[in-house]
Amino acid sequence: MKKFGVESIVGIFIIAGLLCLAYISIYLGKINLFGTGNNTYQVKAVFSSVTGLKEDTDIKIAGVSVGKVTNITLNNYEAVVTMKIRNDIKLQDDCIASINTMGLLGDAYVEISPGGSDVTIQPGGMIRETEPPLDLKKLIGNFAFGKVE
Numbered sequence: 001m002k003k004f005g006v007e008s009i010v011g012i013f014i015i016a017g018l019l020c021l022a023y024i025s026i027y028l029g030k031i032n033l034f035g036t037g038n039n040t041y042q043v044k045a046v047f048s049s050v051t052g053l054k055e056d057t058d059i060k061i062a063g064v065s066v067g068k069v070t071n072i073t074l075n076n077y078e079a080v081v082t083m084k085i086r087n088d089i090k091l092q093d094d095c096i097a098s099i100n101t102m103g104l105l106g107d108a109y110v111e112i113s114p115g116g117s118d119v120t121i122q123p124g125g126m127i128r129e130t131e132p133p134l135d136l137k138k139l140i141g142n143f144a145f146g147k148v149e
Contacts, residue, residue, distance in 0.1 A: 040067065040084040041123035045097045045110075049132040050079040052108035053099055059083050059110045069110060083110065091127065092117040098131035108133060 050072055059067035066089045071082035085091065094115030101108050112127070121127065 039087050041087060042070070043083050043085055043091065043121055043123075043125050043127055045081050045083065045127040045130050046075075047079045047081060047097075047099065047130045047132050050081060050099060050108075051133050052101065053079075053081070053110070053133070054108070057107070057109050059085065059112060061089065061112050061114065066112070081110070090120045091115075093119045093121050093125075094129065095121075095127060096129040096131065097127045099133040101133065 053069065053072065055069055055072060057069040058065045059069065067083050067085040069081055070084050073080045073082075081097075091112065092115035094117040096113040096115070098111050098113070099108055100111045
């Protein structure tokens with residue numbers, strides 16, 4: 001019976017290292033290899049501007065992630081944002097979707113403020129109340145040149 005040589009041990013370490021690298025890449029990249037099943041439903045919202053918002057961005061309620069942005073398209077010079085929301089989260093038909101940033105210059109995300117209605121948005125429905133992101137550059141420019149109202 002032949003003993004393991006140096007080449008075999010190095011090969012095992014390389015394979016183990018590649019497996020660890022693949023696992024970390026999948027874990028940190030939040031890649032779902034086996035699909036999410038049918039535990040989300042789709043809603044849309046129309047914004048006048050979605051500056052800084054990207055696909056696969058979090059959707060939050062009270063700071064807790066409840067979904068993801070799946071698509072952003074342009075329709076009649078307005079941005080239509082398609083979102084996937086977890087099935088256990090029911091959005092009222094008077095909720096408000098706004099685009100906020102994490103910190104002063106952080107990434108944009110969609111914040112949903114719950115409404116008070118008893119009527120919920122059905123899968124494929126539309127969030128009617130939206131607020132575009134605050135244009136920080138324009139605000140600073142207006143302040144610098146004394147155009148603050």
